[in-house]
Amino acid sequence: MATFYNLHPETPQQRTVEMICKSLRQGAIMLYPTDTVYAIGCDLNDKNAVQRVRQLKQLSNNKPLTFLCSSLSNIAEYAVVADDAYRLMRKLIPGPYTFLLPATKQVPKLVVEPKRKTTGIRVPDRPICQEILQSLGNPIISTSAHLPDQDEFVMAEKAKLFDLFDKLVDIIIDDDREPGYQTSSIIDFTDKEPKVVREGLGWETLRDLF
Secondary structure (H helix, E strand, C coil), rough: CCCCCCECCCCCCHHHHHHHHHHHHHCCCEECCCCHHHHHHECCHHHHHHHHHHHHHHHCCCCCEEECCCCHHHHHHEEECCCCHHHHHHHHHCCCCEEEEECCCCCCCCCCCCCCCEEEECCCCCCHHHHHHHCCCEEEEEECCCCCCCCCCCCCCCCHHHHHHCCCCEEEEECCCCCCCCCCCEEEEECCCCEEEEEEHHHHHHHHHC
16 A cells, blocks of 8 residues: 655645655655646656556556656756747746657656657646655656546546555655646647647647747
């Protein structure tokens, strides 16, 4: 069974965050709330944990994984950000947006799209995510919490979600809020011109920028 942690949605308890991060450093995977939907995640740099996430979602190694960074400057460590992309991203961060970017060597091979060498990165607008990122000191994997036989866009109620993942993950984080039901909007910055490849949460803001 998973270890259950309750965190305040606006001011997460630092001691509890540290306990969560200690487990992540030891290879734990977690179910946690983001500013979009509940996600399955782990320490980006723990190869075994990343592989467990892939197995849980039944994702082949040629399917890239999205991860969360704490800031735009943090993104620059893991991806090549052109000037035009930087200017647009600065208007959207933090928020419900996934940026497809050329990956640097800092990104583990298990996470990168192998042919294009690209990666998906988000900066979440959620205190719990930010506290974990700051305390852990590494990005965390973020893949939506649905199983392969479920529709990605039909997210379960929180109680059902917790029951479903109780024996599949090591940590479950609750912040006493209902989960979101909209995934992030995705902007592809890997070509000459940026392109919206998925209209998700925050699409209205993007529409005014493109």
